[in-house]
Amino acid sequence: MAEAVAVRGLSKRFGRFTAVDGIDLTVQEGEIFGFLGPNGAGKSTTIRMLCGILKPSGGCGRVAGLDLFRDAERIKRRIGYLSQQFSLYDDLTPYENLRLFLGIYRVAPSLWAERIEEAVASVGLRPDLHRIVRGLPPGARQRLALACALLHRPRLLFLDEPTSGVDPLARRAFWEFIGGLTRQGISAFVSTHHLEEADRCGRVALMHEGRIVACGPPRRLVAEVLPERPEAGLEDAFAILLRGRAA
Amino acid sequence: MNGRCVRELVRKEFLQLFRDRRNRPLLIVAPLLQLILFGYVVTTDVRETRLAVVDESRTPLSRSLIEAFAASPAFRLQASAADARSLEEDLLQRRVDLGIHIASDFAVRLTARRPAEVQLLFDGSLSHLTSQRAAAAQAVIEDWNRRLLSLGSEPRSPAGGGIEGRIRTWYNPNLESRPYFVPGIVAFLVMLLSLLFTSLAIVREKEAGTMEQLIVTPLRPVEFLLGKTIPFFLVAQGQMVLVIGFARAWFEVPLAGSAVFLFAASGLFLVCTLGVGLWISTVSRTQQQAVLTTFLFLVPFFLLSGFVFPIERMPLLVRAAARLNPLAHFLVIVRGVFLKGVGPTVLWPSCLALAGIGAIVFGAALLKFRKRPG
Ligand SMILES: Nc1ncnc2c1ncn2[C@@H]1O[C@H](COP(=O)(O)OP(=O)(O)OP(=O)(O)O)[C@@H](O)[C@H]1O
Numbered sequence A: 001m002a003e004a005v006a007v008r009g010l011s012k013r014f015g016r017f018t019a020v021d022g023i024d025l026t027v028q029e030g031e032i033f034g035f036l037g038p039n040g041a042g043k044s045t046t047i048r049m050l051c052g053i054l055k056p057s058g059g060c061g062r063v064a065g066l067d068l069f070r071d072a073e074r075i076k077r078r079i080g081y082l083s084q085q086f087s088l089y090d091d092l093t094p095y096e097n098l099r100l101f102l103g104i105y106r107v108a109p110s111l112w113a114e115r116i117e118e119a120v121a122s123v124g125l126r127p128d129l130h131r132i133v134r135g136l137p138p139g140a141r142q143r144l145a146l147a148c149a150l151l152h153r154p155r156l157l158f159l160d161e162p163t164s165g166v167d168p169l170a171r172r173a174f175w176e177f178i179g180g181l182t183r184q185g186i187s188a189f190v191s192t193h194h195l196e197e198a199d200r201c202g203r204v205a206l207m208h209e210g211r212i213v214a215c216g217p218p219r220r221l222v223a224e225v226l227p228e229r230p231e232a233g234l235e236d237a238f239a240i241l242l243r244g245r246a247a
Numbered sequence B: 001m002n003g004r005c006v007r008e009l010v011r012k013e014f015l016q017l018f019r020d021r022r023n024r025p026l027l028i029v030a031p032l033l034q035l036i037l038f039g040y041v042v043t044t045d046v047r048e049t050r051l052a053v054v055d056e057s058r059t060p061l062s063r064s065l066i067e068a069f070a071a072s073p074a075f076r077l078q079a080s081a082a083d084a085r086s087l088e089e090d091l092l093q094r095r096v097d098l099g100i101h102i103a104s105d106f107a108v109r110l111t112a113r114r115p116a117e118v119q120l121l122f123d124g125s126l127s128h129l130t131s132q133r134a135a136a137a138q139a140v141i142e143d144w145n146r147r148l149l150s151l152g153s154e155p156r157s158p159a160g161g162g163i164e165g166r167i168r169t170w171y172n173p174n175l176e177s178r179p180y181f182v183p184g185i186v187a188f189l190v191m192l193l194s195l196l197f198t199s200l201a202i203v204r205e206k207e208a209g210t211m212e213q214l215i216v217t218p219l220r221p222v223e224f225l226l227g228k229t230i231p232f233f234l235v236a237q238g239q240m241v242l243v244i245g246f247a248r249a250w251f252e253v254p255l256a257g258s259a260v261f262l263f264a265a266s267g268l269f270l271v272c273t274l275g276v277g278l279w280i281s282t283v284s285r286t287q288q289q290a291v292l293t294t295f296l297f298l299v300p301f302f303l304l305s306g307f308v309f310p311i312e313r314m315p316l317l318v319r320a321a322a323r324l325n326p327l328a329h330f331l332v333i334v335r336g337v338f339l340k341g342v343g344p345t346v347l348w349p350s351c352l353a354l355a356g357i358g359a360i361v362f363g364a365a366l367l368k369f370r371k372r373p374g
């Protein structure tokens, strides 16, 4: 299988502070890759480098089949990104937001009606399509953001804490939606603080203070860290991994 | 560059601009209110200059001169002072603004065809008014002189008049300040709003995080900047039309020259101000910073524009700095078109300067933006 993301030694320094410290990552096509770690671990910084928002201080690699440094602009056409904070126009309606991003992604206007229809149907935005975004509940906004990120049919999605502040039912619907996407071969790179969501991921990476502490399928990680406790969960394993670091 | 992409951005900017209720008064009412306010406040008209006369000549000739002053709208005859001493006292106490002292030999010298003197006493502590009043008084005397020469019963040789050098004011013969200031106010207002709106519109995207979302799209910096500047260019031109129309209707300031040319020149001017607005947006992270930086720019722009203080009287270095000020060049154009009715044949140097400054400022902002959009 081809790799959607493959980077080595990726790092980011802000002045003298190193937020990401030479990490290696690979994400397979069609995989849901979970990105876990405490606050300030460097998850968002990593995602922002992979998306081309931040220029890495070091490292090399490919994203969506293109060189991270030389083809940063072309990468943008192939990926979708959902930032940690809602970052669409909240004084516009969902329809106006979708239309704007169709224009920005240079989708041919003949396809606009169809794409908007598709987006609305897939994430269930119909009743809110012409209401100002500011007044919509967080769940609906999140679905809109997802719809916007998918308008240009990217093969790779970066989702930075997509489920924070969303109710459990909506979260479940969200993960089912992502699962549906990956069955079409789309890869998803998802950061989260909800450890129970890690079970939805093919593999997870645990990040701490700019480094990857552990990486692999969630079940196997637990088995490796706590071989004598088959009933243990990811939480127990991470507690031990992070404590070991701190000591 | 993708035209459809820019069009959608422009569309979105207009939607946001007009959807926000707080913007509507800012777009239309504020410029008009400010114009009215400025129009009434910024005035150096010599009206109702209070006048006291000491007439030691007491002849029909001296009385006719006094009547000429009394007839002028610029002067109001207050009282006849008894003597030079009490005239001085009146000036000192600010009971009058101008004292006229006509010497006892006034009529005698005039009839003998020798130059006669009239002493004009001003309160110099109000220097900006004094020069205006002096000019107005001079005009009255000149006028009276002319009539004396032409209506005199005896024919006089041109050499015998003793009057040389006449001051004649062209383009704004009554030296009214409103036609002079109102066009300047128009320029200043449009500058203020275009600076503020562009820089705020961009910084708001940074604050809201929408900039980050735009950066992960294939959107090009040029497209983004066009999407930001085209709407405000159009809005500012609209305001220009609105404010100029209003200035003509309300203040009855005549527009002597071509409105089309003025419109084109204001386009050049806006390229400069929008460029500055872009630049401000690249150095500001919050809307507050953008507003403060805008005002930091506005003060020198205003002072070095010739709006109130003539650039010709400034020190050399300051004059050189004023040459880089788009507002200064645009004021030359606006006043030229409004008052003199001149067009591109006369004003092309200012237009060229605006185009040059605009290209440099806009280009620099674009480069800076390309490097560090966030
Ligand atoms: N632009 C920046 N300048 C300086 N430091 C930064 C910048 N962005 C992030 N940092 C720092 O880098 C570290 C990692 O931040 P990052 O946002 O990547 O963490 P995170 O893992 O996403 O945390 P959270 O779970 O809270 O979202 C933090 O200590 C943060 O303060």
Ligand SMILES: [Mg+2]
Binding pocket: A043, A044, A045, A084, A160
């Ligand atoms: Mg984060």
